[in-house]
Amino acid sequence: MIPYGRQSISDADVAAVVDVLRSDFLTQGPAVPRFERAVAQACDAAHAVAMNSATSALHVACMALGVGPGDRVWTSPNTFLASANCARYCGADVDFVDIDASTYNLDPEALAAKLADAAERGTLPKVVIPVHFAGQPCDMDAIAALAQRYGFKVIEDASHAIGARFGAHRIGDCRYSDITVFSFHPVKIVTSAEGGIATCRDPALAAAMERLRSHGMTRDAALMTGEPDGPWYYEQIELGYNYRLTDLHAALGMSQMDRLDEWIERRHVIADRYDTELAALPLVLPTRAPGRRSALHLYVVRVCTGAPIDRRALFDHLRASGVGANVHYIPVHLQPYYRKFGFGPGDFPVAEAYYRGAVTLPMYPTLQPEEQAHVIDVLKSALL
Ligand SMILES: *Cc1c(COP(=O)(O)O)cnc(C)c1O
Secondary structure (H helix, E strand, O other), X not given: OEOOOOOOOOHHHHHHHHHHHOOOOOEOOOHHHHHHHHHXXXXXXXXXXXEOOHHHHHHHHHHHOOOOOOOEEEEOOOOOOHHHHHHHHOOOEEEEOOXXXXXXXEOHHHHHHHHHHHHHHOXXXXXXEOEOHHHOOOXXXXXXXXXXXXXXXXXEEOOOOOOOEEOOEEOOOOOOOOEEEEEOOOOOOOOOOOOEEEEEOOHHHHHHHHHHOEOOEEOOHHHOOXXXXXXXXXXXXXXXXXXXXXXXXXXXXXXXXXXXXXXHHHHHHHHHHHHHHOOOXXXXXXXXXXXXXXXXXXXXXXXXXXOOOOHHHHHHHHHHOOEOOEOOOOOHHHOHHHHOOOOOOOOOHHHHHHHHHEEXXXXXXXXXXXXXXXXXXXXXXXHO
């Protein structure tokens, strides 16, 4: 089966992990800050805080921005569960903003309309979490302008988008947001097996996230309320978690960062070929918005209404032909957990219509030309 996404592990990656195993530190050693610096450098971030997953990083990001019970957090319905769950961990109420029909990202016009309405009712969100779906940056200019106007904070869920750019800005530099979160899960662009990093500009925010990833502990005398009774002294000043990344994971991620640009280049070559070869089929192909450099985490096509077969039949045909197609994403508001809060079908019609036709095709840097040719042939035989 040709998977929809796949990690690529080099001998150098293996050696980097083995080196850590033979070193003094398996966790909380030098590999984590090295990985943080590599990611910060790659995306022009002032600060980078590594955690054991992007989910943990999203949770800590919400906490660091003060999200709590009674607050509202808005995100896209076209995302992985974690973009919404992070707010629920803090006891906040989650709501969604429908997506743009061509980028599948949170629609800034829908956001503007919803904000105007919320301002009247006194129900403005504390945080909005735009998701750079499939690696394509959201319209961050528009979102940042709305954040200014209505006074909410922005966390970019850039789990798909390390290496992407919005205009001249690298995703992660937080030019348009308070915090940006990356995932290093194996299906993402760069992997540390499990892992996530939160970047930000504000040093106080970075310090808060560092504390929250490790039990809310500090050794900073300025933050303590008591007198140290020895050099071993530390204080817990708030409730944090054990969300630390290990040195093993950090060494793998660090080693992978060398190939980031090359991999994204490869993803664009693969997307170009799909764009050309699938153009005549009854599929809606993904768009790459001008002025933005997508990281192309996913290549999603939509089956047109009126195609010879529907999405389900196409999906089954791909799987039966050795193509590990997938679907991203079931709209989060339709999950049973979120329906309990009153959400249901029809609430976010653009995301729901998108979902009904969506199929994710194989896309990863080591996808071989003959494998891609097979994917294309299978699609042609099903749809022409
Ligand atoms: C993968 C993913 C996450 C969660 O990442 P983990 O590192 O697996 O916790 C969050 N948001 C989006 C959009 C993702 O794709």
